[in-house]
Amino acid sequence: MILLLQYTLIFAAVLLLVALGGCFSEHSGVINIGLEGIMVIGALGGALVMRFMPYDNATATFATRFGMFGMVALASVAAGVLFSLLLAVACINFKADQTIVGTAMNLLGTAAATVIVKSMNTAANPDDHSSEIMYFDQKKAFISNIGSFELNWFLVLAAILLVVSIILLYKTRFGLRLRACGEHPQAADSVGINVFRMRYAGVLISGLLGGLGGITYITVGVSLWKFENGVAGFGFLSLAVMIFGAWDPIKIGGAALLFGLFRALGNVHAGIPFLANLELPSAIYNMLPYIVSLIVLAFTSKKSRAPKAEGIPYDKGQR
Amino acid sequence: MKQRTPLLKKAGFQTILSSLLCIILGLLIGYLALLIINAEGAFDAILGVLKNFFKYPTGAARLKYFGNTLVKTAPLLLCSLSILFAYKVGQFNIGAAGQYVIGAAAGLYCALMPGLPWYVCLLAAVAAGAISGAICGALRAYCNVNVVISGIMLNWISLYATNILLKPGMDPTGKDTFRLVKEHQSSILPTLGLDKLFSNNQYVTIAIPISILVAIAIWIILEKTKFGYELKATGNNLHAAKYCGMKENRNIILTLLIAGALAGLGAGLYYLSDFEQWNVNSSAVPAMGFNGIASAFLGGLSPIGAIFSSYFIQHITLGGGNVDLSHYCAQIADFISAVIIYLCGFVLFFKGFLNRVLDKREEKRIQREKAALAEATEEGGNK
Numbered sequence: 029m030i031l032l033l034q035y036t037l038i039f040a041a042v043l044l045l046v047a048l049g050g051c052f053s054e055h056s057g058v059i060n061i062g063l064e065g066i067m068v069i070g071a072l073g074g075a076l077v078m079r080f081m082p083y084d085n086a087t088a089t090f091a092t093r094f095g096m097f098g099m100v101a102l103a104s105v106a107a108g109v110l111f112s113l114l115l116a117v118a119c120i121n122f123k124a125d126q127t128i129v130g131t132a133m134n135l136l137g138t139a140a141a142t143v144i145v146k147s148m149n150t151a152a153n154p155d156d157h158s159s160e161i162m163y164f165d166q167k168k169a170f171i172s173n174i175g176s177f178e179l180n181w182f183l184v185l186a187a188i189l190l191v192v193s194i195i196l197l198y199k200t201r202f203g204l205r206l207r208a209c210g211e212h213p214q215a216a217d218s219v220g221i222n223v224f225r226m227r228y229a230g231v232l233i234s235g236l237l238g239g240l241g242g243i244t245y246i247t248v249g250v251s252l253w254k255f256e257n258g259v260a261g262f263g264f265l266s267l268a269v270m271i272f273g274a275w276d277p278i279k280i281g282g283a284a285l286l287f288g289l290f291r292a293l294g295n296v297h298a299g300i301p302f303l304a305n306l307e308l309p310s311a312i313y314n315m316l317p318y319i320v321s322l323i324v325l326a327f328t329s330k331k332s333r334a335p336k337a338e339g340i341p342y343d344k345g346q347r
Numbered sequence: 348m349k350q351r352t353p354l355l356k357k358a359g360f361q362t363i364l365s366s367l368l369c370i371i372l373g374l375l376i377g378y379l380a381l382l383i384i385n386a387e388g389a390f391d392a393i394l395g396v397l398k399n400f401f402k403y404p405t406g407a408a409r410l411k412y413f414g415n416t417l418v419k420t421a422p423l424l425l426c427s428l429s430i431l432f433a434y435k436v437g438q439f440n441i442g443a444a445g446q447y448v449i450g451a452a453a454g455l456y457c458a459l460m461p462g463l464p465w466y467v468c469l470l471a472a473v474a475a476g477a478i479s480g481a482i483c484g485a486l487r488a489y490c491n492v493n494v495v496i497s498g499i500m501l502n503w504i505s506l507y508a509t510n511i512l513l514k515p516g517m518d519p520t521g522k523d524t525f526r527l528v529k530e531h532q533s534s535i536l537p538t539l540g541l542d543k544l545f546s547n548n549q550y551v552t553i554a555i556p557i558s559i560l561v562a563i564a565i566w567i568i569l570e571k572t573k574f575g576y577e578l579k580a581t582g583n584n585l586h587a588a589k590y591c592g593m594k595e596n597r598n599i600i601l602t603l604l605i606a607g608a609l610a611g612l613g614a615g616l617y618y619l620s621d622f623e624q625w626n627v628n629s630s631a632v633p634a635m636g637f638n639g640i641a642s643a644f645l646g647g648l649s650p651i652g653a654i655f656s657s658y659f660i661q662h663i664t665l666g667g668g669n670v671d672l673s674h675y676c677a678q679i680a681d682f683i684s685a686v687i688i689y690l691c692g693f694v695l696f697f698k699g700f701l702n703r704v705l706d707k708r709e710e711k712r713i714q715r716e717k718a719a720l721a722e723a724t725e726e727g728g729n730k
Contacts, residue, residue, distance in 0.1 A: 061495060114689065124692035127439045127495060131640055132689035139681040146676040147384040154673045256678070257631055264499040271496070309514075311507040318500040325497065326490040 030177055035295050040288030041186035042245045046266035047273065047280045048193050049237030054275060055197065056230025057210040057223075059339045061130025062115050063238045064263025065137025066108050070239025071246040072141045072255065073107025074100040078163040078247075093169040097181055100170075100243060108239020109232050111137065116231040120224055123341035138258040145255045159255040167247045182244040189237065193277045206230055210335030213342045223342050241266070261318070265291075268321035274333045290317040356705055362647035365694045366656065369645060373687035377679060385674040395669030396680055399662050402669055407546040414545030416658070416665055418622050421558040422447070424657040425613030426639025428565050431648045433606040435569055437582025440603060442483050442498025443610040444636025445505040450476040450611030451618045451633075452509035455625055458527055458534035458618075459516035465534050469615040476611015477604050479505060484603030488596035494603070502632045514627050523624035536619050554616035559654060561612070566650040578602055610636060634681070638664070641684045644691035660684055 046063055053060035060066075077100045083092070114133055118124040142159050149156040170181045197203040208216040209226040217223050245262060246253040269287050273280030294313040297303045354360055374393065381389035395402065400412030426443050433440035440446075453475035457468040479501060486492040516524045527535050536552035545551045569575040581588040581598040589595045613635070618625065642660045646652030667680025 118689070118692050122693055122696045124696065128640075128644060129689060129692040131439075131441065131637075132685055132692060135637055135641075135681070136685035136689060139678055139685045142678045143380065143384075143676060143682050146678065147674070150672075150674060150676070151385075157672065157676065260630075261499055261503050264496055267493075267496055268500070271493070309511055311511050315504050315507040318503045322486070322492075322497060322500045322504070325492045325500075326486055329491040329493070332491060 029300075031299060032289075032292055032296050034178055035292035036285065036288045037183055038180060038244070038248045038288070039291040040284040041180075041183045042241050042262060043266050043269045043287050043291075044190060044281055044284040045186050045237050045244060046241035046263060047269040047284060048189065048277060049234035049241065050267050050270045051273075051275055051277060051280060052193070052197075052206070052237070053230045053234035054270070054335055054338050055207045055210045056227045057213060057335060057337045057340070057342065058115070058119055058227055058231050059126045059130065060112075060115060060231065060234050060238075061127055061267075062112070062133030062137070062263075063130075063234065063241075063266060064259055064261070065130075065133035065135070066111050066235055066238035067242030067245060067259045067263050068137040068141045068255065069111040069242070070104040070108035070235075071242035071253070071259070072144065073239065074104035074243030075161045075163060075246060075253075077103040078166040079161050081166075083166055083169065088169060096166065097170050100247075101182075101185065101240060104239040104243035105236045106239075108237075108242065109235040112231050112235025112238065115235075116228050119341065120227045120231070123343070126339055126341075134258070134263070138256070141255040160252055161255075163247075170247065180244075180248050182240075182248065185240070186244070189240075190277060190281055197277060202229075207335070209342075210337055213337050214346070217342075217344065227342070238263070265317060265321060268325055271332075271334075272321070272324050272328055274328075275335065276333075287317055287321065290320050353705075355701070361698050361701060362649070362652070362694075365697050366645050366647055366652070366691075368697070369687050369690040369694070370659070372690055373683050376686045377683035380682060381670075381675060381679060388671050388674055392670040392675050392679070395671075396663050396666040396683070398669065399666035410544075411546040411548045412665075414542075414548035414551040415622075416661055417545075417555050418548075418550045418552075418620060419617070419665065420658045420661045421554040422613035422617035422635055423638055423642060423661050424558045424562060424653060425609050425616065426636050427642040427646065427653045427657050428562055428650055429606040429609035429613070430639050431643040431646070431650065431653060432565055432569070432609065433602055434643065434648060435582065436578045436598075436602040437585075438484075438487070438494050438599065438602055438606075440480070440483075440498060440606045440610075441495050441636075441640070442480065442501050442603075443606065443639050444632045444634075445498065445502030446476040446479045446607040446610035447614045447636045448502070448509050448632060449479045449505040450614030451625060452505070452512050453611070454615040455516065455524055455618050456512055458531055459513070459525060462531040462534060465536050465619055468534050468619055469536075469612070472611045472615025472619075473608045474611070476614065477608035480603040480605070480607015480610070481600055483607070484600035487603070488599045502636070506629060506632050509625065510627050510629060513625050517627045518624075522626050522628050524627065526624060527619070527621040534619060535621050536616065550620050550622045552616075552620045554620050557616060558613070561609070562650045562654050565609075569650070610639075638684060641688045641691075644694075645687055647694075 046067060050060050050063055081096060081099060083096055115129055118129045119126045145159045145161060146157060149158055172179045205216065205221050206226050206229065208221060209223050213223045242259065245259055265287060269283045270280055273283040293316060297313050378389060378393045381392050400409050400416060403409045403412060426447055429443045430440050450472040454468045454472035457463045457471045483494060483497050483501060486497050487494050513524050518525045536554055538552045541551045542549050577593050578598055581593055581595050585595050638660055642653055642656040646656035663683060664680045667677040670677060670679060
């Protein structure tokens with residue numbers, strides 16, 4: 029049962045981080061379909077730091093572990109933000125179709141990460157064509173044991189960022205302006221808010237959170253990650269979480285827990301006697317989060333609380 | 348006097364121009380990536396990607412591998428038709444990948460389990476894709492679910508469902524389903540002698556002419572029929588279409604149903620030619636549906652353009668296998684096609700920019716002519 033809780037929380041943290049990213053982007057008026065690609069690139073940034081930063085599990089103190097955690101998180105954030113610039117430039121400056129660019133980013137993220145990792149592995153050893161990065165020891169650095177419960181530090185980070193997001197969106201001038209740009213950019217512009225700058229902020233914050241979500245996913249969600257596989261639709265699951273959470277960080281937190289539970293069942297169902305007795309093929313459990321999200325969306329999308337102007341490029345000349 | 352529009356201002360020409368620009372820039376960026384990885388062999392590598400089957404010395408081998416490229420082009424063309432058809436009608440059918448998967452499941456299931464003849468299997472694939480598309484459409488029409496998100500969810504559901512469904516058809520010696528040649532000859536698509544044209548390449552079947560005929564049919568439906576016009580009107584403005592008395596919900600569902608059927612047909616044509624088998628432990632959705640997005644946009648969203656762009660994408664994807672694996676990886680081709688899709692996002696901007704420049708030039712020319720004319724008359728008056 030503790031294992032189930034552990035996996036639920038960790039998948040929920042990934043979904044929460046990425047869904048919050050989507051939330052910021054959409055509140056500024058840009059639909060970010062490219063979250064999946066951002067996650068992959070963010071994960072790559074963090075994984076590279078884990079791989080190449082000198083670290084020894086045996087001699088590590090709390091300070092060195094924490095230093096490494098900081099560096100990994102920073103690298104993921106930087107990679108995610110840089111990659112999200114692709115979306116910002118195309119959709120804000122050049123008014124490109126947000127769906128096409130987002131889709132391209134998803135494909136680009138996985139393809140670019142695979143090319144980078146494979147060429148790195150092959151350069152080190154010509155016979156190595158795998159798309160994995162070795163970081164077995166390093167990823168243990170981010171875990172504190174509380175009894176038999178493994179508390180991952182990224183979990184704590186996700187919780188902190190949830191609180192920060194709530195405050196930023198609803199208690200600051202910046203949040204109000206950001207949301208105004210997603211609801212009615214023309215009105216926002218008329219009172220002196222720079223819509224382009226606000227939208228850039230929204231997209232880049234989504235890059236930041238998406239990148240963190242990516243590194244959280246690969247360090248804890250899976251044992252060893254092949255970059256070829258991308259992040260298995262987690263970016264899109266997060267968008268479903270965001271819609272179910274009605275673009276509101278608190279509700280998104282709840283939705284992430286629910287989806288995290290269904291995703292966790294796929295990992296631990298064999299260990300739960302009641303479920304193991306049913307002898308269902310494991311593919312059923314793999315399907316579960318997607319089926320649940322489809323059903324949930326069917327019931328919640330009717331009265332959508334989406335930002336009004338999302339998906340529409342801002343044109344100053346338009347009324 | 349009839350005014351002739353200059354070549355540069357013609358919409359069709361602009362589309363071709365911008366697609367070529369996307370390809371050239373995409374290849375250039377791919378080349379840069381290769382240069383960064385290893386400068387020495389980069390030129391050979393990009394040449395290998397572009398050459399594909401031309402690397403073989405004999406004509407017969409070239410023909411054979413040209414045939415293979417065509418075999419893989421047919422499903423890609425249908426996926427890209429699925430996407431462009433839906434896109435023209437205002438829906439982004441990213442679920443084509445899943446409709447393709449479920450089409451493969453239905454087609455192979457009918458071929459492997461009861462061993463039905465090929466036309467029944469093909470129909471089953473089409474029907475499965477159509478149902479999957481219709482679910483997506485119904486969710487959009489009645490529950491307002493975003494098509495992109497429901498499409499992605501259905502992609503993953505279809506993938507796992509296919510794995511479960513085809514598990515009994517697995518060849519115990521490997522991870523894939525049985526080869527149809529071994530099990531059920533009658534489920535394989537007929538070649539009608541086409542294989543003879545490609546140095547006896549047994550995989551070249553009627554799939555290739557069928558896919559081209561379907562492309563032409565889609566063009567006719569979209570451009571020449573009232574039905575296509577109604578669908579496009581619904582996509583452009585849902586409320587206006589409703590006001591005009593069109594059944595907007597029915598049109599959305601029909602659009603995605605047809606799009607799904609196209610993707611399902613693509614899968615049927617591919618897997619029933621026995622070129623590839625289904626891996627029942629697949630953990631990723633096949634790239635065919637996603638590459639369809641690339642070729643749909645690269646083809647300027649025209650069914651006829653899609654024929655050429657699908658071939659090009661498949662040509663470089665297979666060419667990706669030619670790179671020197673001790674330095675590079677085959678995914679460089681995926682990277683190039685992803686860059687090309689990204690650049691396609693800028694096409695609208697590029698066209699607008701081109702038109703602005705041309706208009707300005709035109710204006711200047713007219714002004715100059717006017718000034719010259721005014722000068723001439725003035726001189727005449729002075730005499």
